[in-house]
Amino acid sequence: MKLEIRNVTKKYGKFCAVKNFSYEFTEGVYGLLGPNGAGKTTIIRILADVLNPTDGSVMLNGEDIKDMDYRYRNLIGYLPQDFGVYKNFTAHRFLMYIAALKGLSKTESQKRIEELLEITNLKEYSNVKTGTFSGGMKRRLGIAQALLNDPKILIMDEPTAGLDPKERVRFRNLLSEISKDKIVILSTHIVSDIEYISKEIVLIKKGEILKTGSSESLTNEIKGKVWKVLTDENGLKTIEERFTVGNIFRNGNKIETRIISENRPDDSAEAEIPTMEDVFLYYFDELSE
Amino acid sequence: MELLKDELYKIFSKKLIYAAIIILIIYSLFTMHEVGDLHIVKGAYNKYFEGYEGKIDSEKIERAKKFGKDIENMDFRENREEFFGKSLYHIEVLNIENHKENYSNWISKSEESLSKLEPNSYKYKVEKLEYETLKKTGYKDSIYYTAGWDEILESNSYIVFLFIGILIILGVSPVFSEEYNSKMDNIILSSRHGKGKLILSKITAVLIYCIFVVLIFSLFELITYGTLYGFKGYNVPLKNLQRLYDCTPFDMPVIKFYLIQRIFILLGSFAFGLFVLIMSSLCKNYLVPAFISGMVFLVPYVSDTFNFPVRKIFAVTYTDLIRLDGFGQGIDIINFLGNPMLYHNFLLIFIPVLYAVSISLIYFLSIRHQVS
Ligand SMILES: Nc1ncnc2c1ncn2[C@@H]1O[C@H](COP(=O)(O)OP(=O)(O)OP(=O)(O)O)[C@@H](O)[C@H]1O
Numbered sequence: 255m256k257l258e259i260r261n262v263t264k265k266y267g268k269f270c271a272v273k274n275f276s277y278e279f280t281e282g283v284y285g286l287l288g289p290n291g292a293g294k295t296t297i298i299r300i301l302a303d304v305l306n307p308t309d310g311s312v313m314l315n316g317e318d319i320k321d322m323d324y325r326y327r328n329l330i331g332y333l334p335q336d337f338g339v340y341k342n343f344t345a346h347r348f349l350m351y352i353a354a355l356k357g358l359s360k361t362e363s364q365k366r367i368e369e370l371l372e373i374t375n376l377k378e379y380s381n382v383k384t385g386t387f388s389g390g391m392k393r394r395l396g397i398a399q400a401l402l403n404d405p406k407i408l409i410m411d412e413p414t415a416g417l418d419p420k421e422r423v424r425f426r427n428l429l430s431e432i433s434k435d436k437i438v439i440l441s442t443h444i445v446s447d448i449e450y451i452s453k454e455i456v457l458i459k460k461g462e463i464l465k466t467g468s469s470e471s472l473t474n475e476i477k478g479k480v481w482k483v484l485t486d487e488n489g490l491k492t493i494e495e496r497f498t499v500g501n502i503f504r505n506g507n508k509i510e511t512r513i514i515s516e517n518r519p520d521d522s523a524e525a526e527i528p529t530m531e532d533v534f535l536y537y538f539d540e541l542s543e
Numbered sequence: 544m545e546l547l548k549d550e551l552y553k554i555f556s557k558k559l560i561y562a563a564i565i566i567l568i569i570y571s572l573f574t575m576h577e578v579g580d581l582h583i584v585k586g587a588y589n590k591y592f593e594g595y596e597g598k599i600d601s602e603k604i605e606r607a608k609k610f611g612k613d614i615e616n617m618d619f620r621e622n623r624e625e626f627f628g629k630s631l632y633h634i635e636v637l638n639i640e641n642h643k644e645n646y647s648n649w650i651s652k653s654e655e656s657l658s659k660l661e662p663n664s665y666k667y668k669v670e671k672l673e674y675e676t677l678k679k680t681g682y683k684d685s686i687y688y689t690a691g692w693d694e695i696l697e698s699n700s701y702i703v704f705l706f707i708g709i710l711i712i713l714g715v716s717p718v719f720s721e722e723y724n725s726k727m728d729n730i731i732l733s734s735r736h737g738k739g740k741l742i743l744s745k746i747t748a749v750l751i752y753c754i755f756v757v758l759i760f761s762l763f764e765l766i767t768y769g770t771l772y773g774f775k776g777y778n779v780p781l782k783n784l785q786r787l788y789d790c791t792p793f794d795m796p797v798i799k800f801y802l803i804q805r806i807f808i809l810l811g812s813f814a815f816g817l818f819v820l821i822m823s824s825l826c827k828n829y830l831v832p833a834f835i836s837g838m839v840f841l842v843p844y845v846s847d848t849f850n851f852p853v854r855k856i857f858a859v860t861y862t863d864l865i866r867l868d869g870f871g872q873g874i875d876i877i878n879f880l881g882n883p884m885l886y887h888n889f890l891l892i893f894i895p896v897l898y899a900v901s902i903s904l905i906y907f908l909s910i911r912h913q914v915s
Pocket residue numbers: 266269270271288289290291292293294295296297335443915
């Protein structure tokens with residue numbers, strides 16, 4: 255299976271949200287990583303067939319998804335970043351509705367919904383109206399609906415936003431479990447979501463691909479550019495002016511800082527092993543969550 | 544089927560529509576209360592009709608004429624009800640006698656012009672259609688007590704059409720808008736049936752909702768006027784209703800015409816429902832389609848009421864299609880592609896075309912819709 259974005263451009267008026275974007279996905283987990291406004295959601299929407307590109311196309315195994323129409327949509331599961339639920343539907347009814355939209359038979363849906371409510375830890379809320387759900391519960395319901403049709407292509411926009419740490423871990427494990435024969439595309443600005451599970455990470459900035467690679471190769475590339483520096487309150491100011499600073503750890507009067515710098519910032523600096531967090535800082539010069 | 548059930552649930556789970564139905568019904572019960580006096584008159588009418596119903600013959604005409612003379616010596620303070628009943632009845636008898644004369648004059652005049660007019664000219668065709676229709680239906684020749692049906696047939700164009708319009712606007716405006724507004728469109732558009740079957744289910748749900756609305760208010764009319772005046776006269780030929788249908792092109796019993804009227808109201812309601820649906824598929828906030836449809840529905844009504852000239856621009860409005868003002872009461876002829884056509888026959892061509900255009904537009908717009 256090969257899902258291919260070909261020279262996709264999306265313009266809103268004069269503003270270009272995605273510029274001449276090309277990429278190829280095969281089975282495995284992909285992470286789209288980028289700061290707010292980078293264009294992740296725009297790309298995801300185009301992949302989910304809910305937004306038409308201004309230019310370019312998306313092809314599945316060489317066939318344009320616009321020509322495939324429902325045959326393509328039949329293969330995908332999509333979790334939008336920001337989506338609605340019908341407030342007066344119960345979780346079960348909501349999932350039955352989406353199952354009907356996806357063309358599942360009634361008996362098939364019943365069974366699948368049971369499973370998914372279990373997986374997403376929503377079983378006890380099955381008959382509760384979704385209007386009362388918390389953000390995290392809504393997100394889990396969203397994950398459940400995306401998985402209803404056992405999609406070959408799973409597209410999820412910030413799937414872990416609003417999930418507590420325990421649920422995050424559950425979700426990551428779920429993904430590794432189901433991603434064997436699927437294309438899974440996640441967008442996030444939370445590095446830890448994708449650091450260990452993705453085959454390939456796509457760094458996006460201002461609608462363009464900045465860099466791609468596995469987390470290993472990406473971290474390897476900035477080896478020798480991450481430093482630990484011990485300083486005090488005065489020193490911190492100058493450091494913050496001169497370098498990209500990651501974590502700051504205060505211990506009494508001493509302050510331990512993590513710095514991204516092409517060269518050794520000063521003699522006392524110790525080289526650190528880079529993480530994806532550092533990669534994010536290095537390329538986007540912004541703090542990740 | 545599953546999709547349709549959910550679409551129906553979305554429409555019918557809105558408390559607003561039930562609140563509106565209750566308010567409108569209470570409102571009209573109050574306005575009905577105001578015509579209570581008329582009710583007394585009707586009661587008198589009813590009483591005096593017993594035994595005098597049926598074809599008008601010379602004996603009845605004589606009696607009516609005699610009543611006209613006796614009236615001067617009558618003391619009607621003594622028995623008001625009987626006086627009202629008798630005078631209404633006898634005036635009606637004399638009216639029918641006049642009507643019969645007018646009718647035969649009209650027929651012979653029409654025959655004359657038909658022989659003079661150029662056959663195949665548009666004027667000739669119009670004259671011929673009128674002649675044949677009236678000849679077939681005949682003229683009003685009897686009096687029956689039909690007060691209930693008079694009211695039932697009229698109440699739609701009097702006020703009930705407004706209720707139907709309002710309910711359709713309230714129920715249908717959110718159908719697409721709410722999906723957009725609640726951001727459900729994301730998930731819907733990415734699903735297999737989101738750009739096909741779902742749209743059909745929404746349209747079907749709107750049809751069922753329109754049937755529901757028309758049924759509810761039809762029942763309301765039947766129950767209120769039925770209890771006030773009774774259902775007597777349901778099998779009388781339409782032309783013999785007490786009011787308004789003397790020159791009807793419909794040659795059939797009242798009950799059959801009533802059903803035809805309901806079907807036409809339903810056809811019009813669904814046409815309007817589709818219009819609201821089009822507006823709904825264009826807007827994110829359902830107040831916008833509600834407002835636009837409200838305007839489209841009310842402006843023709845208001846300009847009819849106050850005789851504004853705007854009215855002349857549109858031959859048929861959605862309001863007309865639901866209101867059916869004057870429907871079946873006279874020979875209404877429309878020039879359809881150079882051929883004269885009875886108005887209701889024209890509607891039977893016009894409405895399906897309107898459906899086809901509306902439904903295509905709904906498909907086109909909602910498939911083209913994108914998330915934002
Ligand atoms: N409907 C729209 N009209 C105009 N501009 C838009 C629209 N949708 C998105 N944009 C712009 O396109 C750019 C990319 O937005 P997008 O939502 O794809 O970013 P993102 O990477 O998903 O950001 P976030 O991390 O905040 O979700 C942003 O600058 C945004 O303002």
